[in-house]
Amino acid sequence: xxxxxxxxxxxxxxxxxGIKSWLLTKxxxxxxxxxxxxxxxxxxxxxxxxxxxxxxxxTPTGGIVSSETYNKLFTMHGVAMVFFFxxxxxxxxxxxxxxPMMIGARxxxxxxxxxxxWYLLVIGGLFALFAMLAxxxxxxxxxxxxxxxxxxxxWVIATALGIFISGFSSILTGLNFIVTIHRMRAPxxxxxxxxxxxxxxxxxxxxxxxxxxxxxxxxxxxxxERVFHIGIFDPALxxxxxxxxxxxxxxxxxAVYIMVLPAMGVISELISVYSRKxxxxxxxxxxxxxxIAVLSFLVWGHHLFVSGQSLYAGLVFSFLSYFVAIPSAxxxxxxxxxxxKGSISYDTPMLYAFGFIGLFTVGGxxxxxxxxxxxxxxxxxxxxxxxxxxxxxxxxxIMAYLGGMHYYxxxxxxxxxxxxxxxxxxxxxxxxxxxxxxPQFILGYLGMPxxxxxxxxxxxxxxxLSTAGASVLAVxxxxxxxxxxxxxxxxxxxxxxxxxxxxxxxxxxxxPPVHNFDEPPVMTHEAYDYSTVIQEEIEVG
Amino acid sequence: xxxxxxxxxLREQFDTAEQQKDASTLGMWIFLITxxxxxGGMFLAYTVYRRAYPDVFAIASSSLNxxxxxxxxxVLLLSSFTMVMAVRAAQLGQRKTIILFLTxxxxxGGMFLxxxxxxxxxxxxxxxxxxxxxxxxxxxxPSEQGHAQLFFxxxxxxxxxxxxxxVIGVGLLxxxxxQAAKGTYSATYFTxxxxxxxxWHFVDVIWIFLFPLLYLIDRHLGKPL
Numbered sequence: 008x009x010x011x012x013x014x015x016x017x018x019x020x021x022x023x024x025g026i027k028s029w030l031l032t033k034x035x036x037x038x039x040x041x042x043x044x045x046x047x048x049x050x051x052x053x054x055x056x057x058x059x060x061x062x063x064x065x066t067p068t069g070g071i072v073s074s075e076t077y078n079k080l081f082t083m084h085g086v087a088m089v090f091f092f093x094x095x096x097x098x099x100x101x102x103x104x105x106x107p108m109m110i111g112a113r114x115x116x117x118x119x120x121x122x123x124x125w126y127l128l129v130i131g132g133l134f135a136l137f138a139m140l141a142x143x144x145x146x147x148x149x150x151x152x153x154x155x156x157x158x159x160x161x162w163v164i165a166t167a168l169g170i171f172i173s174g175f176s177s178i179l180t181g182l183n184f185i186v187t188i189h190r191m192r193a194p195x196x197x198x199x200x201x202x203x204x205x206x207x208x209x210x211x212x213x214x215x216x217x218x219x220x221x222x223x224x225x226x227x228x229x230x231x232e233r234v235f236h237i238g239i240f241d242p243a244l245x246x247x248x249x250x251x252x253x254x255x256x257x258x259x260x261x262a263v264y265i266m267v268l269p270a271m272g273v274i275s276e277l278i279s280v281y282s283r284k285x286x287x288x289x290x291x292x293x294x295x296x297x298x299i300a301v302l303s304f305l306v307w308g309h310h311l312f313v314s315g316q317s318l319y320a321g322l323v324f325s326f327l328s329y330f331v332a333i334p335s336a337x338x339x340x341x342x343x344x345x346x347x348k349g350s351i352s353y354d355t356p357m358l359y360a361f362g363f364i365g366l367f368t369v370g371g372x373x374x375x376x377x378x379x380x381x382x383x384x385x386x387x388x389x390x391x392x393x394x395x396x397x398x399x400x401x402x403x404x405i406m407a408y409l410g411g412m413h414y415y416x417x418x419x420x421x422x423x424x425x426x427x428x429x430x431x432x433x434x435x436x437x438x439x440x441x442x443x444x445x446p447q448f449i450l451g452y453l454g455m456p457x458x459x460x461x462x463x464x465x466x467x468x469x470x471x472l473s474t475a476g477a478s479v480l481a482v483x484x485x486x487x488x489x490x491x492x493x494x495x496x497x498x499x500x501x502x503x504x505x506x507x508x509x510x511x512x513x514x515x516x517x518x519p520p521v522h523n524f525d526e527p528p529v530m531t532h533e534a535y536d537y538s539t540v541i542q543e544e545i546e547v548g
Numbered sequence: 549x550x551x552x553x554x555x556x557x558l559r560e561q562f563d564t565a566e567q568q569k570d571a572s573t574l575g576m577w578i579f580l581i582t583x584x585x586x587x588g589g590m591f592l593a594y595t596v597y598r599r600a601y602p603d604v605f606a607i608a609s610s611s612l613n614x615x616x617x618x619x620x621x622x623v624l625l626l627s628s629f630t631m632v633m634a635v636r637a638a639q640l641g642q643r644k645t646i647i648l649f650l651t652x653x654x655x656x657g658g659m660f661l662x663x664x665x666x667x668x669x670x671x672x673x674x675x676x677x678x679x680x681x682x683x684x685x686x687x688x689x690p691s692e693q694g695h696a697q698l699f700f701x702x703x704x705x706x707x708x709x710x711x712x713x714x715v716i717g718v719g720l721l722x723x724x725x726x727q728a729a730k731g732t733y734s735a736t737y738f739t740x741x742x743x744x745x746x747x748w749h750f751v752d753v754i755w756i757f758l759f760p761l762l763y764l765i766d767r768h769l770g771k772p773l
Contacts, residue, residue, distance in 0.1 A: 116561065217585055220585035237705070244695070
């Protein structure tokens, strides 16, 4: 079956044509591409806001935009990136496309629900977009009360509704994944033969299903509070604004793991295939994903160290937050151990994977800094925190997302991307990222607060460095955008299994047929058993 | 919500009818878990404020009509019973019996909503509407009227969200009735009735928690019965 995709062969892209065949599709692969287009739009929109922020911060005087506009810029940057790019990024695109294929299924358990999820994201996105165009929102992406409920004169309700609606997209995707993993596995695909990508998505889905409803009800209460002034979060009536923070972070801290767990799943695939070795400690990596999902619900209070939470609660949350380091470190060590004596090839996805490990490690370790009460009181709401979570969410998630996009591009489109340009993009992004965000650690440590656009002159050098890095980063992000599109027409035709990978998703043509497999697949070996691929190559060759 | 299948045919992503049924049922159970978390946020808020202002909450609680609440609880339990009978009829493939019991379920569900509307209306007349300048609860000091408002905020938020779920349930049951009339369900295929039943019972269970929390706890402290 290792034939290049002949133009006349029918596959999911050419099986039907026309706008209706896309907007009413139930094919998880097409829905994944719909998501891809949507989140790419929001990524560049969020990126545009980031660009304006970085330009503004070039000078300490805050001369380009007013303080009010600046508040809106960082809010809309956060809203677009967090809710409409990072959370759906990997699960809704790569997960949607490959999770059914990896377990040997024809589709997700509920294809219509899957399409509905995409529509919910789009409708939510339109609400948020409307709010942005109508004048923006200035509360910060955290919507802290009572500012958001009582004082802000911006488009809080439209934005919050957008997030509320898109939250159901996330919930339903998680539900769909869990049922699919439980009920749709091919014969022979036992739980411990699942690719670790699937385990990671299972853990992610648990968080989506358990956490997202809480932010939904929180937004509902915020909505009632703002519209009817019912007092739930209003101290004047005996309500408690800190309750909002508890509810908000009960979801929004686990949300970080919604972003990074699927990223870890992608990295597990990449490290294995480009080392041509089974992953070291498969079960440890699998269960560490579940452990992170469980722990994610026990640490939200570390966002409230200075919010008037009791000291004892702070101590417990600090202690529990340290626990997250254990499963995270298990993954990093196991990936590293997988490399040992591996037959490593430095293809683009592997470069992204290395980038991920480096940046995630920095982000994770600084996470320990801010989980420590003493340090956190010093750096709360400074650029140290900004740098920390960008290392996780951008350095972690986006590196893995792009690594995964390169790895799976041949399967998704049937075309190879240009390797040289792609390698360059990985390097440019890695360098640009560090230049952007490393100075922010120093800035934060020295006391530069977040969400300010006027700052003391001595911080300017570091801000200029950061803005310079952001320019490099922007070039790095534009490159894949351009050559991916270019490759759709001019890229080499991709074989079924260009990387010699073991998963079922590679045992079908590129791009896959409508029902994924011509023959119903049967899993006959453990995950990442490269001897089977070598056997295949011998038989074919 | 579970993907509703309106034909007997096996959907293309499944291999067997059993797999299809299992998937739908599991899907509904997971959806109900998300619902627990959804309501959970409000239950948490309730717990926090109940603990913060126990005296005012007791007085506010006793202003609710527990007798009507109890009757409504009974009505809802009856509707759960008729729902079970509808599922049973579906399993046996008795088309007319399904329709009969779904009609009864809808009737009791509608009755619950009607009584609820009556209760809310009463609150409007008594000026127990949070966020209104005219809000006033007797027996509560002026400085603590805000805390009393909190009780009614939670009362309306929780019973309102519950009623919204009831309305959605009524929609689901109406859909099932149309399908049942068309003869869609049989002894071999009745999954939608089954999973809609799960949903209906869940909404019922939520009320079983809401009723004592809002109407009964510390009632004797508020005023003598």
